Amino acid sequence: MLHAVIVRCPHAHARVRAVDTSQAERMPGVRAVFTGTTPEAALAWRFGEPSSPFKQSSFLFDPHCRYAGDEVAAVAAETLQEAAEAARAVRVEYEVLPFVIDPRQALRPDAVSLHPDGNRVGEPLVWERGRLEDGFASADVVLEESYSTPCVIHTTLETHGCVAQWDGQRVTVWESTQGVWEVQEDLAAVLGLPRSSVRVICRYIGGGFGSKYRLDKHTLIAVLLARRTARPVKLCLSREESFLCVGNRPSAQMRLKAGLTRKGVLTALQLVNLGVPGAYPDDTDVGYLVWDLYRCPNVRIEETSVMINAGKSRAMRAPGFPQCAWALEQMIDALAEKIGMDPIELRLANAKDFLYRRNETPRLTSTALDRCLREGARAFGWAEARRRPRAEGHLRRGVGVAAGMWPNPGGPPGSAIVKLHADGSVNLNIGTTDIGTGTKTVMAMIVSEEMGVPLEAIQIEYADTATTQYAKVSGGSQTVITTGPAVREAALEVKRQLLELAAEELKVPAAELDLRDGQVVHAGGAGEPRPLSKLQALGQRQVLIGVGQRRPNPPGAQGLPFVAQFAEVEVDTRTGEVRLSRFLAAHDSGRVMNRLTYENQVFGGIAMGLGLGLTERRVLDRHTGRALSASWHDYKIPTALDVPGEMECLPVDPHDTECNNLGAKGLGEPATIPTAAAIANAVYHATGIRFTEAPITPMDVLRRLAERR
């Protein structure tokens, strides 16, 4: 196996004049050096999904480098050290260009242009319903405020990487990815190969959060180097590269205006957002929560997206939602205060049980936002906490709440196969990547419960485009609710076949038989249980196969998850530090499939929201345009010492029997959507100061406290 290293542009904006690889090529162990002029690497590159509206392309090694980190060349060598040394020996002659990293500046007509069509990503997107003016006219209270959230990084514990190997005309890629099928589709398209000739496997993945969603340049580079050298090639990005080059949550600059009656009825919402995808186009829209979290007849949202000379953004856990919650849920808090209503009551007053769509209002199969708010408040001790004294020496205490939803009900396509062996053990075959959220545990439990097979007799084959079944990407809180129902159907199908065989052999109607503890049992409890391994008909068949499909959702209805989160903070007026002392997350994600993995998802979401609210942001050097925060030393994510000592997860299960055959709804995204906003509301409750720019740093707190004094 060879090891590969990528040569990246050190300038925020530059043009490659020439690349001299002669010295690198002569170095020990070097087997290939690719540049923009290497014939097989001269490939057009388009970011995003094939269906994405962002057609703007670069090349695999584009001579126009648009951020400090863009790919310029790559080296494959016998060892990682040899590859790294040869990469350093590649001589690149750059024409350094002026750069722009401020989005407002990038919008100016005289700004440096990153792409032939300019820096704007298309025209601004406008979504509208009702008549905004009427809404504001009928309001008793109108508030308007600017909010912003920073660019934050996914910071996956495992960096991006792959191993690529060719066997004749077929390539196999072991990839750290959330979606083997997406990587397969993209790779087949760019290589011009049948999909069946591109095998993508993901055994394990150390975190993705949306940054390992589709094909990346580094993977294509590894694949091409492997073809050239006829050797397997391993290419794993460095920690620094993982901060610079593989995605982030785009910053949002939001202006939100809201109208409310004295009785607490929302009459109008207007959001204008400027999103920043970095040097290449990406979806930076944030408005969905404004559109659909609350009942509101008059809404207008305007989204503008502008490119700057910085690393590209990418889907990140609930793309757009934590940003929008930061604005909307702080605004709701301010509105409630304005009319003297409890913020929970104001939210309850505007909750709804349908969705706003272009020509329809699909019903929700269940919605327990109200229960999340009420039961969460009760468990958190909301009323008492709101009344408690807020000052104690140099500390200020406060509590806050914020709500959220996530609009993905899951759905087809998706398949699963259950293979029952003659000894009663099972291989479950699903194409889903387990991104660390316990997918394999949950799927095995579904099979175990339906088939009465002990968990230890179930093995799962997963995330291999060659040998497992199609599944959507593990992201968007859709894994359990898309693959799970197919798994259940497959298990039920094998059970049906098995009971049919057993009925014939035991001379008992199938309807009177059931499966339990690896045995065929008589439903009434009569008769001797028959272990599956003793069932002759099964031994003759050797294996039974059941195929399950993800069936469509009920027509005109969707099952969506809701959340209300409650934060208690302690603000140190001497240091400006905000400590999250207590947190409760009340979630309507339908049935709890596994309590442990459920809670871990929620706690992880809280930690991530805490980072957005208090500690994380990408910092670009205004003198060079380079990222100053490209390591865990310079970029602060919450650690075990930062998360609340008391962190509680309260599942609220509305017993939804309609959303899908599991009664489960998504969980991964809701867990992080309102967290930062809940913290900001708690800080306001503690200090009386509204922090509208995330993160709320000790410096900001001290400055605002000083300003007030």
Add this chain to the structure above:
Amino acid sequence: MLHAVIVRCPHAHARVRAVDTSQAERMPGVRAVFTGTTPEAALAWRFGEPSSPFKQSSFLFDPHCRYAGDEVAAVAAETLQEAAEAARAVRVEYEVLPFVIDPRQALRPDAVSLHPDGNRVGEPLVWERGRLEDGFASADVVLEESYSTPCVIHTTLETHGCVAQWDGQRVTVWESTQGVWEVQEDLAAVLGLPRSSVRVICRYIGGGFGSKYRLDKHTLIAVLLARRTARPVKLCLSREESFLCVGNRPSAQMRLKAGLTRKGVLTALQLVNLGVPGAYPDDTDVGYLVWDLYRCPNVRIEETSVMINAGKSRAMRAPGFPQCAWALEQMIDALAEKIGMDPIELRLANAKDFLYRRNETPRLTSTALDRCLREGARAFGWAEARRRPRAEGHLRRGVGVAAGMWPNPGGPPGSAIVKLHADGSVNLNIGTTDIGTGTKTVMAMIVSEEMGVPLEAIQIEYADTATTQYAKVSGGSQTVITTGPAVREAALEVKRQLLELAAEELKVPAAELDLRDGQVVHAGGAGEPRPLSKLQALGQRQVLIGVGQRRPNPPGAQGLPFVAQFAEVEVDTRTGEVRLSRFLAAHDSGRVMNRLTYENQVFGGIAMGLGLGLTERRVLDRHTGRALSASWHDYKIPTALDVPGEMECLPVDPHDTECNNLGAKGLGEPATIPTAAAIANAVYHATGIRFTEAPITPMDVLRRLAERR
């Protein structure tokens, strides 16, 4: 990964008194040394299938060593060299016992006993129909003769070997095997694990011929060493071990008596055989062809099996059949001469179209033995060749014929899954090992033809118990006829689904649509073809899945393959050498699935039969009991210079539409069944000398020629 080496007993018969591993354990790189007293290696071992009647067991490292090669200890070390050196440093104290290698001596009551129950493998097996005495009484000619075939070795080009790796409670074994499912079943049973926790994969196999059929001791040793060391362990046998320890075709000593009328009607056949399975029990029966190749009302077969101190036998390409053909087909030749009939005519006169079974005579769905004989004779120029002068200087020329059949019609269970991607490419999923016979080629062709998908868009996943579908062992000429029909059914099922989707989208009845060249076409030729990749409904589904099953054979009928082979030899009366100058194999194996792989199977079978007839035999040293022929230097298999310069394959296809949905019948075994007998008949025709002991060596020829002079 560690490497393992097995310590083997150097004595033909011995008892292990003590094993001292202290020195070996101290050697560099050594990670584990296992002996018979190692707790986890103290496992009972039973040779053969779980359903085998041979219950006689040994232990994994049995203190009673029954042949020079029995397993005594094993070492795992960082390198193969370190393991081999440590294996040599294991000190074993043996009590050397008297040995027996002559089967007649082994039958004596005072013989050294290999097992507590003695050396006989059970009671002699007798199969009988009609009344033998009546048969002989009504015969005009009765002949009786002794025949023998030697013990020959499989000599797979790749030796036996595996890599074993544990992951928690699950073990994965990459094995050079004909049957991943059999190895899984055996390994799960001996380890007490669910089958799903034992994953067996065979990527490639360099020859098996029956010797890589089920779990072997070396594999279990690797698995246990891997568990102990928590490291992957590779254990590949040496060439010498592959000659000594992993199987051979048992020798047969046959006495055959036959009765015939003057008109050429067989009236009685009596066979007595003494088979020798080596040091452990195995199936050594040979009588099947006597029982069922020809119509004969009175038959008696008696099979005795006796163990000696030598390496154990194992299924080898058409187990028992080449031995029996050696006797029967020479006897038919002699009978024909006796009544002055052409040997082909005598065979035709006794051909039949049914099978003799206990209480029934199942019909053959097709039988073209007659066409094999007639068309083969015509193509070979039989009549002219029989008349040609036989002597030319020191050379004697002759031609001979022999026939055969193989009683495996294939059948359930067996499954296959076809997965069609949105771009029209296909993954075919089968659990079958391709043992080098072109299974993957043939299966891909089936899918390609049924679905109109180009071959290069089809990838096959195979021989992995975790991710592929159950399949019978690749052996017994059953692979194409057992897996193939399931593959065809799966392809047809996906085609059905696809045409249904296409019908809806194109607003054309499904019955009017077909698939061709990756497109949906209108059966009548009207309308625009639609590439599969442009079918929206397929894009939405992403993947279609079709499951196919091997359906049962027609009731009361079987589709079996037949063969007639024609040999021309040149006997050098000065050197005694027999040169096979010309060979023609006429096969009724039903439909030719692929001409190239068909011919290669046949030519390989001929080469193997040539070895049995002329060059191969295991030689045991009567002074030590050790095998003297444990290398390719000392054991002579035919090379490219030994096979006939003119070798022709004549497929005879009876267009059997009933045997299975492919019309195909087995081929691998028939190809080698009559070869040696045809050569012996040709030698008789050339020299007038009947050689009844295989192989016919130059020494034998010279001796017999001298005797005649």
